[in-house]
Structure formats: C-alpha cells, structure tokens
Amino acid sequence: MESAITQVSLLENYRSVRAQTQFLCDPLEIEDFVVQPVVDVSPLKWHLGHTTWFFETFVLKPNVDNYKEFNPKYPLLFNSYYISAGDRWTRENRGQLTRPTVKEVFEYRSYVNQQMEAFLQQDVSDEVENVVVLGLNHEQQHQELFLYDIKRILGDNPLHPVYRKDGKASENKVIQTEWLEVQEGTYDVGFEGEGFHFDNEEGRHKVFLHAYQIASGLVTNGEYLEFMRDGGYANHMLWLAEAWDWVNENNINAPRYWSQADGGDWWNYTLHGFEKVNMNDPLCHISYYEAEAFARWKGCRLPTEQEWEIACNTFSSPRSKEMNFVEERNFRTVRTEDYDFLGNVWEWTSSPYVSYPYYNPPAGALGEYNGKFMVNQMVLRGGSFATPRNHIRTTYRNFFHPHLRWMFSGIRLAKHI
Template sequence: MNVSEKYKDIRMQTIAFCKHLHIEDYALQVVQFASPPKWHLAHTTWFFETFILIPNSKNYTPFNPDFNFLFNSYYNNVGDRILQASRGNMSRPSTDEIYKYREYVDAKMQELLAEVSDNTIIDLVILGLNHEQQHQELLITDVKYMLGHNPLFPVFNKEYNLVSDVNSHTGTIKINGGVYEIGYQGNDFCYDNELGVHKVYVDDFEINNYLVTNSDFIEFMEAGGYADFNLWLDDGWSWVNANNINSPMYWHKIEGDWHCYSLSGLQKIDPLAVLCHINYYEANAFAEWKGMRLPTEFEWEIAAQQLDWGKRWEWTNSAYLAYPRFKKENGAVGEYNGKFMSNRMVLRGASVATSKDHSRTTYRNFFNPTERWQYTGIRLAK
C-alpha cells in the first residue's frame, strides 16, 4: 500500500468502529481521562490539518477557525486549548459537522498526497496515521468505559468482545545474562521514545510464555490478596482503600458468580481467558503473591522474539524514562512523548484493541500506575 491508500485505509477504520455508536454517545465524557468519540474523530483530523495541510498545502482554508482551540489535545506549542476535563462539555459542533470536517480534510489530504514527494511531509503523514491508530485504541477503551459505567450495560456490538482470548502457549523462557541492545533499529516508522539504540546489561532471567488468567486472579482474590497490605506498594494500598477495590475493573459479582462487562455486553467470567483491566499496583501485588515479579521493559524486549504476545498490554517493572540518547524533536511534535516521562510505568506488547500494524517489540506504551481502562494484563518473570 502506498501512503495515499494507507491513509484511506486507516482513516476508514476509525469510521468503521464508530458506525456502532448512537449519536448521543459521541459527545459524552464520563471520566476525565477518557475523551468523547466526537473529540477523537476531530482531534485526529485536526492533527493532519494543523501539521500538514496548513503549512504545506497552498491556498488551504481551515475548515473552521475555532477548531484549533477545540481539538488541540495537549500541544502547548500550538496555542490555547480546552482542558481535557472539559472535552465533554460540548454538544456542538454536531457530529455531522465533525464528519464533514473529516471529509473535507481527507479530500485535501488526498490532493496533497497525489503530488507530494518531500519525505519530511510523508514522514509527518505517517506520524499522523500512527497517531490516528493510537486514538483508535483509545476510542475503543473510552467507549467501553462510557458504556460499561452505564447502569444498563448496553451492548455496543455483539461481535466485539475483546476479553475472551486464551493463552496458546505454556512454559517458561530462560535468557542468559549479558549485554544486549535495546531500541528500534529498523527503517520503518517508530516513535522518538524508541530511538537511541543502546546497551543494557541484564542478569539471567526466566519469563513466562503465557499471561495470568482470570482463574489465576480469582485465586489471588479468594486468598485475600486485596486485603493483605504486605503484597502492595504503599501508593497501591492507598489506592485500594480509597476506592474500595476488590476486583478488576468491569467485574461484578451477580448472584454469586463473577461477571464482566465487554463490548458485547455483560457476561460470565471465563476462567481460562487472559486477565484484563488491572493496573500496575494490582499486577505488582499479584506477582508478589506468586513469589515472582514483573519483567523489566528490557527483559521483555530481549525475550520478545521468543514470546507469545499481543493479547494484552503488559505492565513492566520499568518506569517510563528517556533512553540515553533520547532527543525530543523541536516544536509541537516534540511534545509527543518526552513530556510524560515521570510517574508512569512502561507497558510492552499490544492488546486485542490495538490497531493492526501498530505494534512492534520495541514499542513503549506508558500509563499512570492507577489506570485500568486499557486492555492490560500480567506476565510474570523471575
């Protein structure tokens, strides 16, 4: 696929997911960290308009001059923006108008792509498409959060379940200690935070070739895992108590049986399915209870060729920090990754909600240790 086809394909996938939404779903923001679907649709479009069309397309007229303010996410370099917590205050512009905005920008992008040869621009388009893929995953998780917190537990789509996959491997992989190279070495797209190939020394380690299952975690729960402070990090123990946590997100005990909400509706927990929607503190406490630990992001990357991965984002025991030769790019695009390098933990792998072609063994995902609404899981090491 050339860039123009790739553009069409990826942009179309965003729409394909949204066709299952009701109009009322588009504007809603039920929690600060999740954005309304309408906002995702507009913001990804704003990215192409702001970073590609306006600087490079002659005579380009912005679709609506207010949209820069409305749909800038966090790029301080591109002017004022509304706070993340207020994204759900906006019933207008209407969903219709956002779809028109997408069509308008898509048409202009196709014109531009038909004639462009400058690699800098093409690289920015590729970045924009990767950015769109990240928002495709957030769209899924944000919609799940909204519907999963509606007391009616509505079905989004009978065919989207995303929490039923099982391990296809067993056993443990042993890796010898030594100096290894870390970081992206290919020629295709990667994020700036993966660059700067560098050496790390790791000790001998063993890593499971499978993820923790629901039944494993139910064992932990039944053994009183949520009540035993010795298993928890101090901040994690505060989180458990402040929020009365006693199960993974989306789990509900109904007439004695654990159920969970999925995009296909409320369903009984499948004990064999891979555990989902736990945060770093829960992952860490579970590992502690097992007498094992989470792998570091380096161990994960070193073992990755031999691992069965891709069902869940896997919490690692590495804080999200810069690689030794990390250099943020100038200007707004440089705000992409670097500024989040505190108070976040690295997740490796990819989830069933991750867009196709949007994963690789060097990919560094990162979230606050409290967050659970992504499709997250646990792999153990020792």
Template sequence: MPTTTSASALAESLLTRFRLVRSATMALVGPLTPEDLMVQSTPEASPVKWHLAHTTWFFETFILRDFLPHYKPFHPDFLWLFNSYYNSLGDMPEKKLRASFSRPPLDQILAYRIHVDAAVEQLLATTVDDEPIRRMALGFEHEQQHQELIATDIKHALFTNPLHPAYKEAPEQKGIAPALTFTTYAPENGLVQIGVTPDPNSPEAFAFDNETPQHTVFLRPFALADRLVTCAEYLAFMNDNAYTRPELWLSEGWTTLRNEGWQAPLYWTRDQASPTGWKIYTLHGFEPLPEQDGLAETPVCHLSFFEADAFARWKGCRLPTEFEWEYAATQSPIPAASNFIETEALHPTPATTTQLFGDTWEWTASPYTGYPGYKPLPGALGEYNGKFMSSQIILRGGSCVTPATHIRSTYRNFFPPSTRWQFSGLRLAKEV
C-alpha cells in the same frame, strides 16, 4: 528525495495507508449512536466525537497547514478547540469538559473529516518530500492510537450506562489455558540492543521518538512466562484475600486501593448467579465468570500496575523489565494469529503459549524515561511523548483493541500506575 518512479510509488503507498486508517476509524464508530459519541464517563477518557475531530485536527495542524500551499483551514476555532495537550500551539479546553462540546454538531465534524481527507489526497498528489512523509507516518500511528482509545473509552461509557448495553454481539469463547510455564533467556555476554535508530533514507519507516535511539543494555539471565495470567488465576489471588493484605502491595498501591475501594479488576461485578460469584463486563455486555473454560481462561485485563505487581509478589515472581520483554519479543516475529482489533474479538481470547503480542498490554517494572541520547522531535511535536516522562510506567505488546499494523517489539506504551481503563494485564518473570 526519492526518484520520480519511487516517489510516485511511495505517494501511492501513503495514500493507500491513509485511506485504510481513516476508514478503520469510521468502521469502529459504525455500531454507535450519535448519543453514544457524546459520552465522557471518566476524565481519563474522551467522547468519540472528540476523537473523530482531534485525529483530523492532527493532519490539518501538522501537515496541511505547513505543506499544502494555499490550504484553507476548515474552521478557525478548530485549531484550539480540538488541541489536546500541545501547549506550544496555544490554549485548549480542559480535557474533562470535552463532553460539553454539543457544538459543533456531528455532521460538521464529519464534514471536517471529508475536507481534510480531500486536502491530504491533494498533498500526496503534489509532494513526497521527506518531512511531510515523516509527519504522515506519525499521523497514521496517531490515529491508530485513537482507534484504541475509542474502544477503551466507549467500553467505559457503556459500562457506566445503567442498561450496560453491548457494543457488539459476543463471539463464543472456548478453550482451556495451558499450564503456566517459563522460558529462560540468557543473552550472550548479557548485552542486547534495545530500541531503534531510524533510517534517514526511509522517512516512511516509522518509530516513535521514545523508541529511539538504539542502545546497549545489560541483561542477566531471566525467565519469562510463556503466557499471560488468566482470570481464573487472578480469582485465586482475590480469594486469598489479597485485596486486604498490605504486605503484597507497594505503599502507593495500598493507599490507592483503600481510597478507591478496589476489590477486583475494573469491570468485575459481583453476581451470585455465577459459579464464581463474579461476572465481567466486556464490549459484548456482561458475561458470567465460570470456574474454568471460556472467560476464566482468558488473560485478566483492566488491572493497574499496582494490582499486577501485587499478583506477581503473591506468586513469588516479579514483573519483567521492559528490556527483558523486548529482548524476548525480538526472538521471533509477531504471530499472524495474534488477537488484535482486526479479529473483532474485542476481548482477550483464551491464553496460549509463546504469545507476546495482542490480548492485553503487559505492565512492566520499568519507569517511562528517555533512552540514553534521546531527543524529542523539534517544535510542537516534541510534546507528543517527551513531556510525559514522569510518574508513568511502561507497558508492552499491544492488546485486543490495538491495530495489528500499529505494534512492534520496540513499541513503548505508558500510563500512570493507577490506570485501569486500558486493556492492561500481566506476564510473570523471575530470576534464574
């Protein structure tokens, strides 16, 4: 346990971070109506009202119930009602039915947040033991994940509304992407360190369990593109009839394309008034896709892994492995100008070079598996990441709706390969 002086400073630091994270969620919800908060437009998504409740449930369930003496839960039914997927804790409602939760009403969910926030502040005034500190750090990261999900889920909800309303007014997008160039990486002896081993003496220093333990990986020399693929470049791929050419696609990708009727990335809609014949829905509403400048020069997003892989094949390249991406990312710190949610752009900005973080999550060629020696967290929290290590693909780098303090070079996001509702794009790699 820290000394009295350091314990007090640590508790104050945790309390400050807690307030910042919780208030950021409410600021994100600010432009939405109570009716917006109820929409669940796809089974992959959740209503915003559910996100508000579930992130609160996390602090109550994994921290307050275990570490705050005499804590009185806000409501006995909330333990199962807002459980997401923790089978160790009992039953939960089916995910696709979350939009039916008209009760409890919104004012009760907001009262739930206030109740739990007050109890967390009480806890931090009385204890700084290592285990509650670790769980608090996990709770911060968990809520930031849901901030990103709120942005992606409400985008899909507003897009499916026949009026296609905007979440916020659009900032002006200007700029031309630089030429696509590659940087060669050749690790000494080919051996690099991947992942992180947490410091047991710093329980507040966070990494998800799937980022551990640090281990050695062999990498051959490789080249990585200095920027993400743009909308204009992806349009050229589409104009080369790529969505009708099975030789470009993995078998499962081709089957998915045909079954889903894909002809373009998610949110691309045909528009004869646009010079390219397409417009793109953003959180600022629909915007025409020009031939160059502005939106055309932004990184393409809302691609499945299959689309990203097909584009790479079309270009005579490939997707990087997650280890190649991490090695390149560790060569320099995260730039201060990275486009995360704090910029309020809420969409990728015109592509720039040597930018490995922000704008879009980057599909890699790597399946989501545990690192050598991986051990999930004990108890129900072991279900957070470990049980999803099947049929998922790794993405790296964060996106324009990822909180800046949430991302790091070792962060491993993961989704099924057909997922498109995330802000997911691609960066090319090739052999040297």
C-alpha cells in the same frame, strides 16, 4: 522527491487508517459520541476532531497554499497537549461541549479528508511524508483509545449495551504456562533500522541482564481469582504504600468491569455485552498496582521493559497468525497457542517511563509528542486486541499512570534464577 508509487501507497494508507476509524464508529448511536464520564475518557467526537486537526495543522496548513481552515475556532477545541501549536480547551471540560455537533465533526473530518486526498495525489517531500506517517500512527493510537473510551462509556451503563455483535465467542481453551529462560548477558534494546517508529524508541543501547525466567503466557482470569479468594485485596503486605491507599480510597476489590451478585459467579462487561467471566481468558483491565501486588503474591515479579523486549525477540515470531490484534475482530482477550507477547493485552513492566540514552526529541510542536510525559508513568509492552497489527513493534513503549486500568492491560510474570 518521492516516487509516484510511494505516494500512491501513502494515499492508500491514509484511506485505510481513516476508514478503520469509521468502522469503529459504525455500531454507535449519536448519544454515545458526546459523553465524558471521567477526565481520562474523552468524548468520542473529540477523538474524531483531534485526529482530523492533526492532519490539518501539521500537514495541510504548512504545505497547501492559501489553505482555508474548516473552522478557525476548531484548533482551540481539538488541540490536545501541543503547547507550541496554540491554546487548548481543558481536557476535563471536553464533555461540556455540545457544539460542534457530532454531525459537524463528521463534516470537518470529511472536509479534511478531501483536502488530504488532493494533497497526496502529488509528490511530497520525505519530511512531509514522515509527518503524514506520524499522523497515521497517531490516529491508530486514538483508535485504540477510542475503544477504551467506548467500553468505559458503555460499561457502567446498567443496561450493559452491546458495542459489537459480530465478534467471536470466547473459547474455553486451557494452555499450560511454562517458564522461558533467558541467559545472563549484554543485549541491545531500542529501535534500529528502517521504518516508522516513535522517538521514544530511539537511542538503541546496551543493557546487562542477569539470567531470568519469564512466563510463557499471560496471567488468566482464573489465576487472578485465586489471588482475590486468598484475600489479596485485603493483605496490606502485598501492596506498595501508594497502592494500598488507592485500594482503600477507591474500594477496589476486583478488576475493572467485574461484578458479583450474592457471592455467586463473577461477571464482567465486555464489548459484546455482559458475560460470565471466562477463567481461561487472559486477564484484562488491571492497574500497575494490582499487577505488582499479584506478582508479589505469586512469589514472582514483573519483568523490566528490557527483559520483556529481549524475551519477545527471543521467543515470539512477529509473523505468527495466533496473535490477537484488532484485525481479528475478536474485541476481547483470547487464549492463543503462541506466547502472547504481541497482541491480546498490554503487559505492565516494572520500568518507569524515562528516556533512553541519546534520546533527542524533534524540534517544534511534534517534539511534545512523547518526551514531556516521561515522569510518574510506567511502561507497558506488546499491544492489545485493539492494536492494529502493523502498528506494533517489539520496541514499542506504551506508558500509563500506575493507577489506571480502563485500558486493555494485563500481566506477565518474571522471576530471578
């Protein structure tokens, strides 16, 4: 059994994570919670219901005698992809549901919070604590998705509504990018030690890396604009075949949220409203297709996820105060004095999302958390300005389909020596 001190800490962590979700909701109007413009974006009220359903389904129902569900029909609505946990409402139809209302979803959240508060006042087993901690990290993932979706919902509105007015202004900071060198050798990658981690980080193993160089900073808006002005989106030789089809079928000619009127300055929608693009800020909202084409145009390449991890462990300090995480409340990319391996934007790698050696997903529904998605997706590393600082690790493996770019994604270059 766990000590009372540990249980108090677990309860405090629960309160903190749930309060952060509420903080993200505070600037919104009720209409913002119900929109689903595309299949990749879930209505904001669904995120609130889904993260609440997780604790009700995997913590309270199995461990509280005679637990009474808030609404027995809610699991159908708020289950995402856990086939083992029951039937699910289809993802593309989440925006059709005007009921439950936003008010009712918040009542559901409050009810489960009360039940969790009471449950976490007592000692719980290591196994149950692990599920609670997984649920907290799961909610932190949805907090970041929540911000992606807020920006997608507001970003195409011609009124360019402001999400937050309290963020810091973008600075015109210029930092010279250099090449960091990593020597040839055999390295260990993957999670090792104590503390929370997702199952897809497991299977620590050795990899051989040829000597390589990796950029000391992220690609900036100004650097990417040079690619655009040089006809990057029109040069088929820079693009993978599937990527070239995507560019032409979707009329892609700039990063997501960028726009230009009559050949003038480039502007972009930010969580602070519609602003002129700051050319010194790290680039954001780039697909893998665009990242790969830009790297090819520069005569470089994207790093593998193993190269990224070793470089991050070699050159980045996890205690650096320069890192741009959600706690900084910038809600945008900013240039920092550090190498930006952690925070700011998720960095595309050239690695497909596949399992590590010795990977063994847990049994039951929670085993569906990561492993079932190990196909047709690419790995991103490092976190973003929407990631909680205590949520990221150098071994953290994010993954998205290569055409997506509504998330906070950017580019770091690498090259052979």
